[in-house]
Amino acid sequence: MRLRIAGTLALAAAVGMGWAPPAGAQLEENLGALSGDNAKGYLGPLPKALSGTLNTSIFQTGFVPRSGFTMTVGARLMGMTFDDEDRTYSPKDPPGFTSTESVRAPTIIGPTQAVLQNGQSGTVLYHPSGFDIEEFAAATTQVTIGSVLGTRAVVRWLSVNFTDDDIGKFTLFGIGAQHSISQYFSNLPVDLAAGAFYQTFDVGDDLVQSKALQLNVTASKAYNWLQPYVGVGYDQLDMEAHYASSTGGGTIDVDFDTETSAHFTVGAQAKLAVVHLYGEANLAATNGFAVGLSFGNGF
């Protein structure tokens, strides 16, 4: 397990150091041929995927000291698996094209073959292929600092700029806090804390912009070096896309419906001296897993 985590974190680090996946450049090209409605369908799986990953792996403990200095610095890796039904969507006719048949077109995660749709008087319209992605993972660094009045701050951040490949940049920033509920009760059997976390995740300068919010209550109990925990929360994600149209010029702005869902977490964290290792499973907008490694004092 440790080797697996080390491997994935090394991969995340490699990406962070500029090992660029050039798929992002093609994403903007694929979007350029799509109307706003069809871009919404093409990118349809993203809001759930982003909600299911960004709103994950934030809080791993319900224990927040009332006072004193605690700090952890580490990396998180969150992943989820897409459903087969997310691989295609039903496109709508863009202005100028009148279809004579209905088709299922690939979404961004769909098959790598474009789909041809026949239209009036011998016209055709090609719908771009997807990237054939079955899983989605996001990595970030996260820092926690406490405690004042039983409250700790949580910050996560990752910025990668793929200038050589004309992808633009990926930027993730999150900030929030976790407040001890246990401090108000003398005989709770577990440590209990409430948390709130706000994040922004942008692809390119403004190709895809998303904002996520999680409200959460985490319960945990330390058994020597092992601390299991469960969390219950509410997730929200807003996403919009902006891209240049390749037919007709101008910029197309697409606002996606707000994605909301309940969030349940079950996990365990191991503390070996100053090393923290954790793994968790999440039931949320999408179901996924997360692992992480951090260094610091306190759980």
Added chain:
Amino acid sequence: MRAHRMLLAAALAAIVLLPSTSCVLAPEIKDKIIELALGASHTAAFVSQGSVNNINETRTIDLAVDIDLPGLLDDAGVDISDVKDIRMSGAKYRVKRLDPTPDRRIVNGTVTAQRGTGPVTAIVTNFSEDVNSVTSFKTAPLDAAGVALINQILADLLTALKAGQQPTNMSITYTLTGQSTPSAPTDFEWELQLDVTIVGTVKVTVVQ
């Protein structure tokens, strides 16, 4: 005590579940060939001034220059040899500058296309439009013969570029005819946009 048992069960569940995460949390870097669909457009703008009732305006455009397929493919990172198809996907029109005459309307509108000195072929037939207001793009009613003509030009363009040759006979003359009502000199701008759909393959590297 119940809470303790629940959390220990949670720890056990996490330990059991996490080994199954090997796919999700062990990203791989894969090269893939995907089919990119690109769009392009080709616009013919008409200025109708001074005609009384019968409108007859022409515009000649070099389709190869107007679409600039090499530039489009270069921007998208697609090699010309990897383009699989290029065809007309539709046409739309709009009024860019309104006619000051109240209730001005164009009826029995037709647009023909002529490749070089070839036959004149109808491409948009039988449309009517109020032109005393600026409009957004509307889908044009197309004629199959005109679509076939444009598709042939596009195919010739692709063939020439794949062969490394300069495309020839790419000039198209569009003619707008129709009648205007009420009877008075016209003064409006109108444009027809032909949309083109292109599909080609490109290699991408995906982290998943």
